[in-house]
Amino acid sequence: MNTYQHFIKNEWVEPDSGQYFDALDPFSGETWAKLPQGNAIDVDRAATAAAVAMEGPWSKMSATDRGMLLYRLGALIESNAQKLAEVESRDNGKLLSEVLGQVRYAAKYFYYYGGLADKIQGAVIPNDKPKVFNYTRYEPVGVVATITPWNSSLLLTAWKVAPALCAGNTIVAKPSEHTSVSMFELAKLFVEAGFPPGVFNVITGFGKDVGEPLVAHPAVSVVAFTGGDEGGRRVAVQAAQHFKRCTLELGGKSPNIVFDDADLTNAANGVVTGIFSAGGQTCMAGSRLLLQESIHDEFVERLLTICKDAKIGNPAEPGVQVGPVATKPQFDKVVSYIDIAKSEGANCVLGGKTRSGNGYGAGQFVEPTIFTGVNNSMRIAQEEVFGPILSVLKFKDEDDAVRIGNDIRFGLAAGVWTKSLHRAMYMSEKLRAGTVWINNYRSTSFTTPFGGFKDSGLGREGGVEAVKEFLEVKSVWVSTDLQMPDPFIRKY
Template sequence: MTKELKLYINGHWVESSNPDTLDIINPATQEVIAMAQRATKEETEETIKIAKKTFESGVWSDKSPQERAAVLLQIADKLQENIDELTNLEVQNNGKTRREARSDAEEAANTFRYYAGLLNMPNGQTYEAPEDMQTMIVKEPMGVAGLIVPWNFPLLMSVWKIAPALAAGNSILLKPAEITPMTAVKMFELIDESDLPKGVANLLMGSGSVVGQTIAESDDVDVVSFTGSTGVGRRIMQAATGNMKKVSLELGGKSPNIIFGDADLETAIDYSLFGIYMGSGQVCTSGSRILVQEGIYDEFVAKFVENARRIRVGPGNDEQSEMGAIVSENQLKSILDYIRIGKEEGASLASGGIRIEKNGLEKGFFMEPTVFTNVTSDMRIVREEIFGPVVTIQKFQDEEEAIKIANDTDFGLAGSVFSADQNKALRVIKKVRAGITWLNAYHLTNIQAPWGGYKQSGIGRSLGTYGLDEYQETKQININLAPKPIHWFD
């Protein structure tokens, strides 16, 4: 029997008045695995009012940091206890491999623990001011936080927003991506079992044009956090101007991965494969532009292609699979369109480029790891985010040209440099205009470090203390320690 996914509003699972439900598909099989309710504009507006009323009541916002931390730890424990189910749901709904899905679930639990711990750290500042005055700087919750997450990391991206928003004392409304709501629903089932007061956390499934737009436009929402495409982020930013709400955006990327001639070739190739093909390339920080110094270009391309062809593509629930399915038929079509465009632009297709329809993968949305060479920086496949297992490999001569090519993009989310010369690597990475960078590595990061980008890759930062700041107001309190008339107008 197909599972029905309901809305979670004010501590209750409810059905939407909208009869237009959405079938949730397993991208590895095209099997319908659930049916999701889709909230209406009116239901979204009502939920926002509930969240605002709950915030103003103080049932959560007035709790001490220690009390909030205790609830976050409860939720973390419940996620850990249900990690196998969360992993299975993510594999079924998103198509990623079990290794990736389990890693996401573990980090989700750890993120709640991190923000619980952060609440017990010193916070705020005091200043000795002249004239017997003292100034305090305190952090306060913002109010209602609208959280809109993408389909590529359904559980983890939700937690990256929920944990700091709740830690700060806000009430929240989460909108998961329409096609991947299953782990969000399971997480809210676990939240419902915790001591979080009813009405603080709400879950609305539905379209971005209805639910997402209503959240962004609402005068009762105080902060909106969105992860997704730059185009949608731009529309959210415009919609948010009504009440000048705070906006946090983590958007697209077209990240450079620079390989110098003195790099350890085996290590560079290994991380470069991981950088683009992890998550089937459906990762905002993917190293989708590999820049290789001319002296090792041919050798790098030959070995990279050889290794890319060995990647075992298959269903995520198969332990032998190293790369899973593309999340949806629409996304697969978009990737194939870019491959056609790349060939029309004159790029050389060195490997891959086709949908896999054999060896039992005929029903799923599977794609060969794809490599383009002989590309130029004006090509669309080099400039636009493909969001799939497609990489371009360009040649450069020296540091100056590498930096120029790396920064010749509208985006600035991530980047890396591989070199045996640490001074050179550091010199170059400091010139790369990106928010998340690596030396002789790729994709490795931690909860404590800020996550976000430059230019059209977004505004604001997730994770670390920066992530908590995104959901807090900063207040100045001035205390007169010796009250007496100032005789300003005497």
């Protein structure tokens, strides 16, 4: 069993408290690693190290050289993908096959932003002032605090860290206390890649002890957070008190909308991918299925055929399709929503049960569950469950689908299944969501911005837009006039 320490200035540092907490395997329920229990003193050490690094070799490095380090890190992630995936799968219970794909894809974020590092360009701005030259330049904001959840720790870290480093900032990373091991394994690769001390730091612990002091620390300029909307709201309030920027990628209750002219086979597969892949433990889950009335019964039958024999079990075993819920509190929450849905009058047509006993380890398994007869006022249709539960609602026409789809406080994503180009374009315009997928679901890329409307967050991750979240823009005015005008009169 490994015992990890904080990673600060490229060194392993004993926690100030001297205390450690358990990393639990969600499948077996066993402790498999020990993690440092951080506090405000540890936060100060890490944030100070990151601030000092902003003034050291990192700041003197050319953008091209910074990009080469990012590219080298991406190559190391790719070559160590199997080990990283095994660690993360054991940490959060996601299928090893899925996590391996995520880790390999995370490497591409570092490749992309490594190539972008020396292409951040200001502009010469034509202006109405004679004999004055005006241009803009972009500068790093400073220390960036990244706070990531337990469902996709390495991939979501790449979403934040790669563009922040591309822009020339330094990092203090705080992973979820439930899934911290993979972040320490990633930190080893930063050393191997040749990053200067203090550019990337990792501290672990609980929100009150580490997360809150990190957001409030005076050396931190930007907070990049992924998590639930309640946690995001606390981060936003705390950051605002210190006039700090924050990016918030928060919850979702995304509508996956199937029209009667869709390819129903593809749509059914897309709906399953949207909710039962990753066990529904993803912010972009298509947890509300909106079906046009004329195809409701037929489409539900298609889903039952696909899902009724889904293989549930050890996420490390080949062929397993549904793994355990990542944490015991989340397992209890998911189970409670099954009871809530039944009490509200929804009809459970698949699943609704837990699995335990031989082959199911600690028993944190929830069967893929489908509820029909759901109306949009029910809690099961309005609140993020973050588990393998699908709510099915009926709609009449395009406007009805838009009304139901938008009648939610979240706005992270939406899916539309149709063969009509006109309908696809109309729906993509009317749906209030940061991402709209047409005839596919859960596609993301390092080239493309991702983020939410409404309570689903602030800012964007991915693409060129992500780098802008970690840059200050400076306007520079250069006079070419050899004689100053009257100093008592402002020159407009």
